[in-house]
Amino acid sequence: RIDGDRLWNSLMELGKIGGTAKGGVCRLALTDLDKEGRDLVTSWAKAEGMSVVVDQIGNIFMRRAGRNNALPPVMTGSHIDTQPTGGKFDGNYGVLSGIEVIRTLNQHNIQTEAPIEVAVWTNEEGSRFVPVMMGSGVFCGAFTLEHAYNATDIDGKKVRDELERIGYIGEQTCGDHPIGAYYEAHIEQGPVLENADTVIGVVPAVLGLSWYDCTVTGFESHAGPTPMEIRKDALQVSTYIMQEVVAIANRYPPYGRGTVGQVQVMPNSRNVIPGQVKFSIDLRNVSDETLNKMHEDLVAYLEAMRQKTGLAIELERVSYFPPCPFHPDCVGNVRDAAAQLGYKTMDVVSGAGHDAIYAARLAPAGMIFVPCKDGVSHNEIEDAQPAHLEAGCNVLLQAMLASAGV
């Protein structure tokens, strides 16, 4: 069994880097704070005698040798980048659970047959740079290193330059790194487990996701003298599209999700009718069929709006992954480990994307969810109970041992 206090203390220590007044964390990908976090985590790994390798997109692999090092490692991991108003647990819990598994094995002098690795994936959140889940995506070949390097943040800074700046552009070719099996522990980020008073969520699948940039171009002019009937107000047209995003999600329950999270209005002046508005669209669903239908509904609506308003409306897809079922072996190992440890479990489909879905393209993969307070995540008040975090980490340990062999 793992040491719940030790895990909690590490979470609190890492949470100080980028810690906010409201108890959350703002540690955007590839900032100085991200570097500080990476330095701390790798120093802990080295203290446990692990070797550390960084690949070209900045993914970190921390390895504890096994008895048979020709075997591909059993891997766990997650990310330590956060949302602008993020919490201490999202991602961080998965990485530090991996460190805690290693500390426990070292403490009890347990050797595994296969080596064990803990991964820190680069830019999972997708908040500063898209595509989302960038490190694991390049690793599994979902998109190219080139594409990721050229991603820019809102200030025009590039991933490649920022990686170099913080000293985390490694030598290892992305993906040149076998995996035997992959597990990831994570807070649920939704309300299902808490509402059902259940400690462990077994994750059968992750919702597929489509991200877009939508740009509406009207004509900027003066808010006073310009009569209502001759305006080409890019924001007014955008509001109808924003409402349709939610309507589309509601059309495909129970897993349909539709969100507009980011908006830029040009020129953003009180007395100027907006000439251009750019905003993000996030659509999700559990099956290829429903996600495709949502996509088609969006495309059709935009065409109708083009006809109706005469304004230019552009739609660019900037991230995509299909719904991802996990491997029965790993799902089974998680379920068995939880049962064996006496924890109450239930199946919870993940509404959030995780690095595990890209790892799942290369090896059997599975996830372990624990409840978070009020189902809230991507919020500074994100919270979780030490006992739940401990339980999830125990399940991770046992599931990994089942895959790695003792």
Next chain:
Amino acid sequence: RIDGDRLWNSLMELGKIGGTAKGGVCRLALTDLDKEGRDLVTSWAKAEGMSVVVDQIGNIFMRRAGRNNALPPVMTGSHIDTQPTGGKFDGNYGVLSGIEVIRTLNQHNIQTEAPIEVAVWTNEEGSRFVPVMMGSGVFCGAFTLEHAYNATDIDGKKVRDELERIGYIGEQTCGDHPIGAYYEAHIEQGPVLENADTVIGVVPAVLGLSWYDCTVTGFESHAGPTPMEIRKDALQVSTYIMQEVVAIANRYPPYGRGTVGQVQVMPNSRNVIPGQVKFSIDLRNVSDETLNKMHEDLVAYLEAMRQKTGLAIELERVSYFPPCPFHPDCVGNVRDAAAQLGYKTMDVVSGAGHDAIYAARLAPAGMIFVPCKDGVSHNEIEDAQPAHLEAGCNVLLQAMLASAGV
């Protein structure tokens, strides 16, 4: 008669300061570029032998003595701050027409009975700082110097500090400066004159204006796992309010105007349901009665939305001036001057606010409009014809002489 080429050349020279690639100007109030523009205009005034005084809010008064300097000056003026994507004529035309009037009087050695002054009012646009028409507003006592000094831009910089930084915080007490009559020449900023193929607009009145900040507070959470039905999406609620702003304007034609020009989404991340959205509302109309009704409709709608959504919705009025009729004497002088000069005229109500409406609280005031291309203003492609600008300046000269006495 004034010299149209000289006026045009001055407009082009001032337009270089903050000039944009698209031929517009970005010279926000109290920036380094604003200082550069002020320095240039005052250097021109000094070259004409004018005295220059700056008051505590940074208004500049450039004076040409009259025969009887005990008389209050006949004043003209406008502003040289611009929108972020503004043009070369809005405001600048009014100031440089004043300079051109002086140059013409000097050239022809004409003495006036009353002194003549040209004013450059601080922060008319209201784009960087509210209240709008700040300099003339403080000057006439519409709000206090204190209130204006404490206004902050989006980065938290204060008017007082910025005035000090650019060296335009003067000694003269605001308003301690009599005015005999006030005229302002301006591009129409709307399509009426151009559509009627008319050179001179006589301005009987200016629409009243109400500006608000509206803040909708929901609850930020994760765009993936959070089910649609439990969301408190501040942006979705905001979109309905934004549409209502336009609906309210359409309810009170023909002068009703409703615009949302500025939007800030928090935390503005693709996969976070917006927790808070702050946006501007601009309502205008021609009578106290209709403008008040628009205000009441807005207040009622927000209350209904509070009830319906349970979200916190705050409304703060940040600028206000009532509809403003101009003085019959000045309106008459403008009409007579145009007729005498042989220009085609028509009455045009101003949809934009102008410093003249605050000057009108202290002295008889009037305005002269000239057409602008396609009625477009607050846009980098704002344009006007040299012949029209010349005509407007000739009318200004004659109207001022009528008030000042030769």
